[in-house]
Amino acid sequence: MKYIRKNFRTYKLHIIKTKKFKTITIRINFRSPIIKEEITIRNILSEMFTQSSKNYKTKRDLTINAQDLYSVGITTSNTRLGNYINLNFFMNVLNDKYTEKDNFKKSFNFFTDVIFNPDVDNEKFNKEKLDIVKDLCRKSLLSIKEDPAGYSVIRMFEALDKKSPISYRMMGYLEDLDKINEKNLYQYYQKVLKNDLVDIFVIGDVDEEEIIKLVKEKMTFKTLKKERMPYILDEVKPRNKIKKTKETINNNQSKLVIGCRTFNMNEYEKNYVLSLFNVIFGGSSDSKLFKEVREENSLCYTIHSVPNKLDNLLIIRVGIDKENYEKTVSLINKILISMRKGKFSEEDITIAKEYYKTALDDIEENEYRLIDNYFMMELINTDSLDEKRKNIDKVNKSDIIKVAKKIKIDTIFLLEGDINEKN
Amino acid sequence: MKKTKLKGLDLEIFEETLANGLKVILLPYENKKNYFISYATKFGSTITEFKPVDSKRNIKVPTGIAHFLEHKMFEQENGEDPFTFFSKSGTGANASTSFDNTQYICYGTKNFNENLNYLLNFVNSPYFTAQNVEKEKGIIIEELKMYLDIPDFKLENKLRENLYQKNSRRIDIGGTIEDVEQITKEDLYNCYNNFYAPNNMFIIIGGKFNIEEALEVIKESVSSKEKVKLPKVKDIKEPLKVTKKEESFEADINIAKLAYGVKVPINDISITNKVELDLYLSMLVALVFGSSSEFRERMRNKKLINSLYTQKETIPDYKVFYILASSEDIDLLLKEIKHEFENFTLDQESFERMKKVWIANEVRMTDSVDSYISNLYDDIIGYDKVITNRIDLIRKMKFSKLQKLVKELDFSNYSIVKMVPKEK
Numbered sequence: 001m002k003y004i005r006k007n008f009r010t011y012k013l014h015i016i017k018t019k020k021f022k023t024i025t026i027r028i029n030f031r032s033p034i035i036k037e038e039i040t041i042r043n044i045l046s047e048m049f050t051q052s053s054k055n056y057k058t059k060r061d062l063t064i065n066a067q068d069l070y071s072v073g074i075t076t077s078n079t080r081l082g083n084y085i086n087l088n089f090f091m092n093v094l095n096d097k098y099t100e101k102d103n104f105k106k107s108f109n110f111f112t113d114v115i116f117n118p119d120v121d122n123e124k125f126n127k128e129k130l131d132i133v134k135d136l137c138r139k140s141l142l143s144i145k146e147d148p149a150g151y152s153v154i155r156m157f158e159a160l161d162k163k164s165p166i167s168y169r170m171m172g173y174l175e176d177l178d179k180i181n182e183k184n185l186y187q188y189y190q191k192v193l194k195n196d197l198v199d200i201f202v203i204g205d206v207d208e209e210e211i212i213k214l215v216k217e218k219m220t221f222k223t224l225k226k227e228r229m230p231y232i233l234d235e236v237k238p239r240n241k242i243k244k245t246k247e248t249i250n251n252n253q254s255k256l257v258i259g260c261r262t263f264n265m266n267e268y269e270k271n272y273v274l275s276l277f278n279v280i281f282g283g284s285s286d287s288k289l290f291k292e293v294r295e296e297n298s299l300c301y302t303i304h305s306v307p308n309k310l311d312n313l314l315i316i317r318v319g320i321d322k323e324n325y326e327k328t329v330s331l332i333n334k335i336l337i338s339m340r341k342g343k344f345s346e347e348d349i350t351i352a353k354e355y356y357k358t359a360l361d362d363i364e365e366n367e368y369r370l371i372d373n374y375f376m377m378e379l380i381n382t383d384s385l386d387e388k389r390k391n392i393d394k395v396n397k398s399d400i401i402k403v404a405k406k407i408k409i410d411t412i413f414l415l416e417g418d419i420n421e422k423n
Numbered sequence: 424m425k426k427t428k429l430k431g432l433d434l435e436i437f438e439e440t441l442a443n444g445l446k447v448i449l450l451p452y453e454n455k456k457n458y459f460i461s462y463a464t465k466f467g468s469t470i471t472e473f474k475p476v477d478s479k480r481n482i483k484v485p486t487g488i489a490h491f492l493e494h495k496m497f498e499q500e501n502g503e504d505p506f507t508f509f510s511k512s513g514t515g516a517n518a519s520t521s522f523d524n525t526q527y528i529c530y531g532t533k534n535f536n537e538n539l540n541y542l543l544n545f546v547n548s549p550y551f552t553a554q555n556v557e558k559e560k561g562i563i564i565e566e567l568k569m570y571l572d573i574p575d576f577k578l579e580n581k582l583r584e585n586l587y588q589k590n591s592r593r594i595d596i597g598g599t600i601e602d603v604e605q606i607t608k609e610d611l612y613n614c615y616n617n618f619y620a621p622n623n624m625f626i627i628i629g630g631k632f633n634i635e636e637a638l639e640v641i642k643e644s645v646s647s648k649e650k651v652k653l654p655k656v657k658d659i660k661e662p663l664k665v666t667k668k669e670e671s672f673e674a675d676i677n678i679a680k681l682a683y684g685v686k687v688p689i690n691d692i693s694i695t696n697k698v699e700l701d702l703y704l705s706m707l708v709a710l711v712f713g714s715s716s717e718f719r720e721r722m723r724n725k726k727l728i729n730s731l732y733t734q735k736e737t738i739p740d741y742k743v744f745y746i747l748a749s750s751e752d753i754d755l756l757l758k759e760i761k762h763e764f765e766n767f768t769l770d771q772e773s774f775e776r777m778k779k780v781w782i783a784n785e786v787r788m789t790d791s792v793d794s795y796i797s798n799l800y801d802d803i804i805g806y807d808k809v810i811t812n813r814i815d816l817i818r819k820m821k822f823s824k825l826q827k828l829v830k831e832l833d834f835s836n837y838s839i840v841k842m843v844p845k846e847k
Contacts, residue, residue: 071783128724146676252572286510298562354511354533357513358515365457365792
């Protein structure tokens with residue numbers, strides 16, 4: 001595997017040359033500081049690219065053309081990373097070796113054409129398509145509670161800190177949806193092209209020179225941009241008294257979500273110690289939470305915890321019967337305290353390290369995760385996979401105890417299911 | 424071992440059936456670090472009544488037993504938790520139950536031989552006690568309740584209930600809560616002893632490992648398990664007619680949902696090869712309702728679908744097609760679907776294009792060990808063998824054959840379920 005990074009001033013190109021995959025995958029990332037009121041319009045914009053383009057007037061035409069290019073996959077997504085919002089364009093296509101000469105080149109041209117040559121006339125997006133996209137967006141916003149697990153996490157974030165980007169709904173907001181029209185959408189598109197930071201990642205068995213030539217030809221931006229804000233959110237002190245809120249829902253199962261603040265951690269603690277802490281605490285099927293809450297007390301089917309170092313948080317999620325709320329919360333609290341007291345073994349640490357290293361190996365087997373890894377290296381200076389392999393071994397028990405003391409429960413949210421039916 | 428080249432995929436597959444009947448399928452990858460192992464039995468949720476060879480009477484077990492058994496296989500007599508064992512080498516493990524099979528998997532990058540041996544051993548050594556069976560009920564009931572809260576899941580279950588008169592797919596894989604509460608350790612042993620026999624099981628391995636060593640570990644580990652005469656599973660004949668033609672129920676949702684299921688008899692169809700028939704039927708669905716179909720474009724423009732997906736399943740004597748959609752006007756959508764079933768047209772250009780897509784996807788899939796292994800897994804469940812020449816089969820598909828097939832299909836036995844928002 002060879003990594004090449006080119007800074008073309010208005011954007012950066014990253015090429016990861018590897019023979020591991022039969023496909024070539026590209027990710028183009030546009031990012032800017034997140035603004036709550038712009039989430040919805042950004043979602044709509046990202047959907048518009050997949051509905052039509054100047055050259056392919058319907059979604060069906062776009063799909064047929066993609067199929068003709070040996071099923072090139074083009075998708076878009078919007079995600080938040082700390083203080084930033086990312087608009088991602090993905091392309092995945094078989095290497096020419098498995099298709100025909102120039103199929104990759106044609107696919108790349110199609111991909112960039114979709115991004116830079118949208119269905120716009122007189123500085124307006126196609127209204128008919130916009131109506132379709134807005135309608136779809138409205139319906140999915142209305143169906144938000146159909147995914148109780150996801151909804152409960154959103155609600156916990158809102159209870160945790162209403163002002164912070166943590167609480168922003170990435171699905172967007174109905175009230176912002178109504179304000180979007182074909183004209184201001186185009187203006188927003190221009191703003192993205194002009195202001196957003198751009199990185200492009202290419203992974204596969206590719207020719208470096210060919211990629212540079214292709215990319216330079218298709219990607220031209222006029223403005224130089226710089227990062228205006230750090231990626232990682234400012235630390236917030238955890239509440240002294242835990243905030244507890246709930247909402248009832250017409251469901252059988254209740255979803256318990258616990259938000260913990262992490263504080264005063266240095267880079268090493270965040271990147272390594274916290275990861276190991278989490279594997280032992282609640283990140284795997286061999287964790288303390290899984291064993292004690294599920295296996296020993298039969299209180300749940302799903303339980304896990306996940307750290308988010310960009311937001312300085314650790315989230316615990318459990319599906320329970322509402323009758324068991326108090327019992328579950330106090331059990332989880334007890335397990336957290338026992339972690340602070342060092343009630344875990346050297347073997348637990350060794351196992352967690354193996355788990356972590358396998359996860360690193362897994363990254364290398366997946367083109368999307370590999371890109372993500374290089375992306376994080378670019379954004380927040382994380383270590384390379386090889387450095388991570390070395391550094392993880394340095395973590396010892398007292399490090400983990402120290403980190404456990406820097407995690408505090410802040411907010412507890414219960415999405416309380418108030419029915420009890422039999423299937 | 425029998426070696427077969429997977430043409431166009433740069434891979435070779437090795438197969439052997441051991442003396443005790445266990446089927447072994449190995450798919451080594453040169454350029455991967457990871458491996459994926461699946462050890463499975465052809466015992467799923469639909470078997471709830473059977474007659475062991477040495478018995479005169481049928482044994483009836485509660486619904487959800489296969490899934491319960493899957494959970495309980497992780498219990499070991501020495502008290503060791505398999506998850507803990509696998510974790511020691513950073514290996515992941517899991518299990519899942521379907522209508523017609525149950526599988527136990529592990530995946531990782533290290534300790535291949537030990538993990539393979541452990542996986543086989545823990546599935547081959549049941550340890551059920553009254554106490555550990557009782558303890559599991561709370562966990563499983565929470566799992567069932569979790570699914571009950573997912574509207575799409577409820578809708579699909581309701582459709583199966585209304586579509587099938589006799590087939591056990593009428594009941595969810597997890598069983599009813601009432602039945603799960605009744606399950607005993609005797610029920611579990613009864614099922615285990617009858618269906619977890621080597622001649623009812625298979626193992627598939629893909630990724631980075633040594634073939635000779637893997638085969639040796641398998642042989643050594645399962646050699647003590649003997650071939651048994653499999654019980655006679657109660658033969659349930661599914662009638663042509665559906666249970667209920669149409670039903671509507673209220674739910675706590677904002678956008679209505681529609682489920683449309685068709686039971687299509689296949690015994691008198693001219694394509695008799697199962698693999699080929701599935702290819703042609705999937706082609707039909709892709710052309711009529713797929714992402715590049717005219718139907719979808721029309722529905723999109725009329726803002727009639729929020730989401731729409733199709734599914735196909737096989738039961739004795741039938742193929743069953745599902746359409747599951749959410750829409751603000753399900754009655755109009757329903758009209759459109761019915762109209763499409765009666766009036767769809769097929770064109771050769773799209774047919775040829777779709778073949779190209781499928782071949783490309785077949786190649787692409789091999790990049791991920793677990794997706795390709797799960798593909799081979801489905802082959803064994805569906806056809807009792809892995810299909811090593813699928814690309815060739817796709818290439819040879821003929822438009823005229825599809826046209827002929829369409830004329831033989833009877834789409835008239837359908838059932839409709841509507842899930843509508845509660846009045847507020």
